[in-house]
Amino acid sequence: MKKIIAVVCLSLAGTLSADTVVDVNVSGRSKISVEMHVSHPMFSRCLAKNLEISGLFSVGGAGAIKVSGVPGAIRAEGVGKALNCPVPFTDDRSARMAARQLSDAMVSAWSDGKQKGFALDRIIFLDCGKSRGAKTARPSELCVTYPDGFDIRKLTSDGRMTVFPRWQADGESILYISDKGGAPQIWQMNTLTGRRSVKFSFKGTPAGVAVSPDGSKIAAILSFQGNPELYVLQGGSYTRLTNTPLASEGQPTWSPDGRQIAYVSDETRHPQIYVVDIATRQKRRLTSRGSMNFDPDWGKDGRIAYITRRGAAQVAVMSPNSGDASAHLVTEQSNWEHPSWSRDGRHLVANRDKALFLIDTLEDGDKPRQLFTANGNWISPSWQK
Numbered sequence: 001m002k003k004i005i006a007v008v009c010l011s012l013a014g015t016l017s018a019d020t021v022v023d024v025n026v027s028g029r030s031k032i033s034v035e036m037h038v039s040h041p042m043f044s045r046c047l048a049k050n051l052e053i054s055g056l057f058s059v060g061g062a063g064a065i066k067v068s069g070v071p072g073a074i075r076a077e078g079v080g081k082a083l084n085c086p087v088p089f090t091d092d093r094s095a096r097m098a099a100r101q102l103s104d105a106m107v108s109a110w111s112d113g114k115q116k117g118f119a120l121d122r123i124i125f126l127d128c129g130k131s132r133g134a135k136t137a138r139p140s141e142l143c144v145t146y147p148d149g150f151d152i153r154k155l156t157s158d159g160r161m162t163v164f165p166r167w168q169a170d171g172e173s174i175l176y177i178s179d180k181g182g183a184p185q186i187w188q189m190n191t192l193t194g195r196r197s198v199k200f201s202f203k204g205t206p207a208g209v210a211v212s213p214d215g216s217k218i219a220a221i222l223s224f225q226g227n228p229e230l231y232v233l234q235g236g237s238y239t240r241l242t243n244t245p246l247a248s249e250g251q252p253t254w255s256p257d258g259r260q261i262a263y264v265s266d267e268t269r270h271p272q273i274y275v276v277d278i279a280t281r282q283k284r285r286l287t288s289r290g291s292m293n294f295d296p297d298w299g300k301d302g303r304i305a306y307i308t309r310r311g312a313a314q315v316a317v318m319s320p321n322s323g324d325a326s327a328h329l330v331t332e333q334s335n336w337e338h339p340s341w342s343r344d345g346r347h348l349v350a351n352r353d354k355a356l357f358l359i360d361t362l363e364d365g366d367k368p369r370q371l372f373t374a375n376g377n378w379i380s381p382s383w384q385k
Contacts, residue, residue: 032056032079032110035063039070043095049148050103050119053369055346055360056111065110067102071095076102081109096150107344118342118383122146123349123371124165124174124191125356125381127154140379142176144191147342147349147358149372155191164208167384169215174382175199177206186220200233210252210261219252219261230263232278241276242283253298255320262286262296262304262320273306275320286323293324297348299341300385305348305361307336315339315350317361330361331368340383349381356381 034057038044047067051057057065065078074085083105089098097120104117128140140162142155156162158180165176173190180187181198184205189196200206204223211218218233230242230249242249247267254261255275262275271292276283287293290310297305298320308316308324312333319326330348339350339359348359354377357368 031058032065033061033063034059034065034067034076035061037066037068038074040089040095042092043071043074043089043099046096046099046148046150047103050100050117051106053147053347053358054103054107054115054117054119054344055362055366056107056115065106074098074102076106079110083109093151096146096148100146100148115346116344118147118344118347120146121343121384122191123340123356123381123383124155124167125351126162126165126379128377128379142174142189143378145371147371152372155189155194163380165380166210166382168211169213171384175209175211175218177209186218204228207248208250208252208263210254212254212258213256214258217258219254219263221249221252221263230261230276232261239278241278241281251295253296253304255298256300256302260320262298264294264296273304286318286320289324289327295338297340299345300343301345303345305330305339305341307339313337315348315359328361328363330359338380338382340381341385342383343385349383351379351381354378 034051036044048059051059065076067076069075072088076083085098086101087098089095100119103119107115107117122144124144126140127143139159142162142165145152160178160180162176162178165174167174172192173188176187177184178187185198186200186206186209187196188199202222202224206220206222207228208221220231220233221228222231227245228248229240230252232239244267247265250264252261252263260275260277262273264271265274271294272285273287273293273296274283274285290308292309293306295307303317304320305317307313313336314329314333315331315336316327316329318324334352336350336352339348341348346361350357350359356371356378359368360366
């Protein structure tokens with residue numbers, strides 16, 4: 001279980017680059033072609049990347065949709081629809097924000113509202129490295145990025161252990177666990193202002209945290225009563241949901257309606273995913289195939305993404321009603337970890353080989369695409385929803 005609840009960090013070096021994003025390997029799924037004739041190069045590059053990673057469009061050459069114009073007068077038109085760029089821009093940074101807004105509007109318009117764009121939904125993740133000469137120190141810093149890989153920003157420079165970053169319901173703040181104060185505590189940070197404070201402090205080591213969909217409650221793995229167990233925290237009170245004195249729990253994630261929590265337990269000596277009803281405290285096991293199953297993330301459409309080891313690790317998606325009998329494997333075998341849903345219900349972000357990848361869960365969707373490249377160890381992503 002230690003492998004589940006601990007972050008393994010390697011050496012960190014180099015700088016981030018959005019220019020070296022790996023090209024999408026397009027499958028047989030048909031896409032809407034887009035041609036670009038915009039006078040602002042940065043706007044064009046950012047819009048093209050976001051349209052391509054949406055999975056709906058291909059950019060380049062002659063297209064069914066034409067995006068053209070100059071800053072302040074950019075228009076996308078074709079296939080019976082037309083959109084104007086929603087905001088003006090004056091520099092490269094504001095051009096990227098405008099491109100993301102237009103990309104999301106185009107995804108909604110040309111999918112007839114069936115798919116939501118995620119260009120403006122940020123991804124929190126860890127920049128994880130080991131201090132030189134240190135044998136046990138595992139510093140990991142919080143970073144945030146947009147899915148296109150531009151405008152990556154480091155949020156902390158504490159030189160301390162940080163794990164389990166998760167977005168709160170307001171879309172601005174996150175919860176995470178850090179030993180910045182000398183012992184592991186649950187912290188809260190506003191990602192826009194950088195302001196942070198200790199949210200909860202318990203005896204023992206917290207080993208996982210997740211915020212309910214309405215933002216009113218927090219699921220946390222706590223050991224202040226001895227064994228690591230799953231609790232729900234609300235205000236100044238707590239409710240214990242599990243009682244496994246010979247096992248450890250980890251990695252909670254809420255159902256979309258806030259009535260259930262999926263989590264990982266090694267009560268069978270092999271990590272598996274369970275779900276517990278908050279009102280009745282009745283639990284049931286969801287997974288049994290493979291040597292272990294972990295890293296669940298419950299999406300808004302009701303499906304759970306997770307990691308399954310059937311040989312090497314793979315990203316899988318299942319319905320909690322039927323468990324892993326319904327599992328759909330969405331990647332090849334590798335060392336995948338920490339899948340997190342986008343709000344479009346189609347894409348995931350996950351880490352592999354010290355990098356973050358965008359994963360299309362459609363059977364005929366695009367192959368995994370690396371978000372950005374750098375020398376380092378980029379792990380534990382969580383997508384703003």
